Amino acid sequence: MARPSTVVRVHRAVLDLVREVGVDGLTMEGLAAAAGTGKQTLYRSWSSPLHVLFDALLASSTADDGRVEVPDSGDLARDLRTLVDGIVDELTEPAGDALMRDVLTRLQVHPELSAELQQRLLGPQTAAIAERFRRAGVVDPEQVTELLLGPLFHRWLLRTGPFTDGWVRSHVELVLRAAG
Amino acid sequence: MARPSTVVRVHRAVLDLVREVGVDGLTMEGLAAAAGTGKQTLYRSWSSPLHVLFDALLASSTADDGRVEVPDSGDLARDLRTLVDGIVDELTEPAGDALMRDVLTRLQVHPELSAELQQRLLGPQTAAIAERFRRAGVVDPEQVTELLLGPLFHRWLLRTGPFTDGWVRSHVELVLRAAG
DNA sequence: CCTCAAACGAGACGACGCGTCTCGTTTGAG
DNA sequence: CTCAAACGAGACGCGTCGTCTCGTTTGAGG
Numbered sequence: 001m002a003r004p005s006t007v008v009r010v011h012r013a014v015l016d017l018v019r020e021v022g023v024d025g026l027t028m029e030g031l032a033a034a035a036g037t038g039k040q041t042l043y044r045s046w047s048s049p050l051h052v053l054f055d056a057l058l059a060s061s062t063a064d065d066g067r068v069e070v071p072d073s074g075d076l077a078r079d080l081r082t083l084v085d086g087i088v089d090e091l092t093e094p095a096g097d098a099l100m101r102d103v104l105t106r107l108q109v110h111p112e113l114s115a116e117l118q119q120r121l122l123g124p125q126t127a128a129i130a131e132r133f134r135r136a137g138v139v140d141p142e143q144v145t146e147l148l149l150g151p152l153f154h155r156w157l158l159r160t161g162p163f164t165d166g167w168v169r170s171h172v173e174l175v176l177r178a179a180g
Numbered sequence: 181m182a183r184p185s186t187v188v189r190v191h192r193a194v195l196d197l198v199r200e201v202g203v204d205g206l207t208m209e210g211l212a213a214a215a216g217t218g219k220q221t222l223y224r225s226w227s228s229p230l231h232v233l234f235d236a237l238l239a240s241s242t243a244d245d246g247r248v249e250v251p252d253s254g255d256l257a258r259d260l261r262t263l264v265d266g267i268v269d270e271l272t273e274p275a276g277d278a279l280m281r282d283v284l285t286r287l288q289v290h291p292e293l294s295a296e297l298q299q300r301l302l303g304p305q306t307a308a309i310a311e312r313f314r315r316a317g318v319v320d321p322e323q324v325t326e327l328l329l330g331p332l333f334h335r336w337l338l339r340t341g342p343f344t345d346g347w348v349r350s351h352v353e354l355v356l357r358a359a360g
Numbered sequence: 361c362c363t364c365a366a367a368c369g370a371g372a373c374g375a376c377g378c379g380t381c382t383c384g385t386t387t388g389a390g
Numbered sequence: 391c392t393c394a395a396a397c398g399a400g401a402c403g404c405g406t407c408g409t410c411t412c413g414t415t416t417g418a419g420g
Contacts, residue, residue, distance in 0.1 A: 003387085003396065024289070027377055038398045043379070105288040108281065108337060109204070118340065140350065146340075147354055151330030157288060157337065160298065160326075170320060174327055178358035183367065183416080207406060218369040223408070 002045045010035045010042065011056040018053055023102045026053065050106055054113050057103060058120060070128045076136045080172045083129065084152070088163045091156045101157065138179045148175045182225045190215045190222065191236040198233060203282045206233065230286055234293050237283060238300060250308045256316045260352045263309070264332070268343045271336045281337065318359045328355045 013035035018026060026049035032039045046052045069086075071079040091097065107114045126145050133141035151171060155161055193215035198206060206229035212219045226232045249266075251259040271277065287294045306325050313321035331351060335341055 001396085006397080028379085029377060032398090036398080038400080039379080040381085040399095041397060044396085102289060105285045108285040108339075111339075114339065118338070122338070122340075140354070143347075143350055143354060146331045146334065147327065147351075147358075150332070150334035151326045153334050153338070154326065154330035158298070158302070158333070159288075159291075159294065160302075167323075170323055171327075174320070174323060174358040177360065178327075178354040180357065181367085186368075208408085209406060212369090216369080218371080219408080220370095220410085221368060224367085 002041070006035075006037060006041060007045070010037060010045075010052060011059055014049070014052045014056045015060070018099065023050070023053065023099070023106060026050070050103075050110070051113065053103060054107065054117075058117070061121065070132045072132060072135065076132075077172065077176055079132065080148070080176065081169065083132075084148070084168050084172055087152060088168060091152070092163055105157065133179065136179075144175065144179045147178055148172075182221070186215075186217060186221060187225070190217060190225075190232060191239055194229070194232045194236045195240070198279065203230070203233065203279070203286065206230075230283075230290070231293065233283060234287065234297075238297070241301065250312045252312060252315065256312075257352065257356055259312065260328070260356065261349065263312075264328070264348050264352055267329075267332060268348060271332070272343055285337065313359065316359075324355065324359045327358055328352075 010031070014026065014031060017030060017034050021030070028039055028042050028049060031037075031049060031052060032042055035042075042052065046055065071082045073079055091100075104117075107117060126142075126149065129148065130141040130145040133144050138144050148171075155163065161167070190211070194206065194211060197210065197214045201210070208219055208222050208229060211217075211229060211232060212222055215222075222232065226235065251262045253259055271280075284297075287297060306322075306329065309328070310321040310325040313324050318324050328351075335343065341347070
């Protein structure tokens with residue numbers, strides 16, 4: 001439908017623009033101006049500025065290798081700490097931290113977008129972690145994965161507390177004890 | 181600042197109106213019309229329709245007894261299942277389910293509102309649960325509470341799966357094993 | 361009961377983004 | 391070279407924004 005060059009220009013424009021005006025400051029008119037495109041061209045492919053932003057973020061995150069790297073050294077405790085440290089680093093990266101939380105929370109209102117995120121990013125990542133648990137002989141890998149990630153997202157989304165080293169260590173310890 | 185009668189009328193209006201038009205359909209103009217009030221009166225006390233809605237929900241939830249009832253029969257496992265069943269019932273209640281998720285996710289963009297929610301509702305509730313764990317001799321009650329609630333909210337907010345009886349039972353089991 | 365300032369209802373106002381539309385131009389596959 | 395699809399530009403009517411006046415209501419202190 002849309003020419004590849006147009007999509008690239010729009011993606012670049014929305015990622016630049018959102019850093020200036022924030023997620024709520026995005027408008028189709030502003031986006032069209034920034035991308036040097038007509039409004040009709042935007043509406044041809046996207047139905048709101050949030051859809052544009054989501055599409056751009058998804059494209060960039062699958063482009064620079066959205067693969068999941070779950071460490072597997074044989075030592076489950078060590079691997080989990082490494083994994084959680086990596087996730088925490090991503091979640092607290094000053095550059096994208098606020099933006100990612102903004103987008104993720106706003107996505108929840110659009111079932112089709114959160115389903116796509118689930119399918120293309122979160123699903124594969126939790127599956128990879130569950131697979132690591134399974135390889136370690138954990139009985140209920142999916143549920144233990146949820147036990148590992150749930151409090152992480154809870155803390156991050158609801159801002160109920162900081163991610164200190166001590167918190168990460170004892171959280172992993174609790175999960176390991178639950179895993180048996 | 182605002183007359184009590186005005187606040188009551190606005191609260192009633194926003195709770196009625198949001199069921200007709202949804203959270204995104206709320207506007208200050210529509211709210212003023214529905215409440216039979218001037219726009220200036222609204223702007224005197226609130227800065228956006230979301231602020232009005234949040235205030236109304238908070239008022240109604242603290243009015244009809246926002247107290248936390250954490251069962252304490254002596255049997256921790258049984259009490260936890262009862263507690264989680266109660267929370268799940270609230271989270272999946274057809275009437276308020278979608279509305280609460282909408283409001284809660286949109287709140288995250290407003291740090292002052294989510295801080296108020298944390299302080300006036302979530303904080304006391306998690307504290308009460310942690311206290312129950314402490315009474316049962318759990319070493320790290322706060323973190324175990326997070327282990328219990330994190331996956332619940334994760335599942336609810338991100339819609340990653342349904343709350344079946346089986347899920348609740350094995351989740352509580354895992355948390356209990358982690359608690360030692 | 362009277363007074364008077366604070367709070368109020370009503371709505372006018374210019375600004376702005378919405379989503380739709382037309383129109384003339386560019387582009388690339390056949 | 392051709393020609394339809396995609397495009398850029400922007401006009402259009404509409405609704406909401408947040409601010410602003412203006413005259414009316416309200417209730418506590420004299």
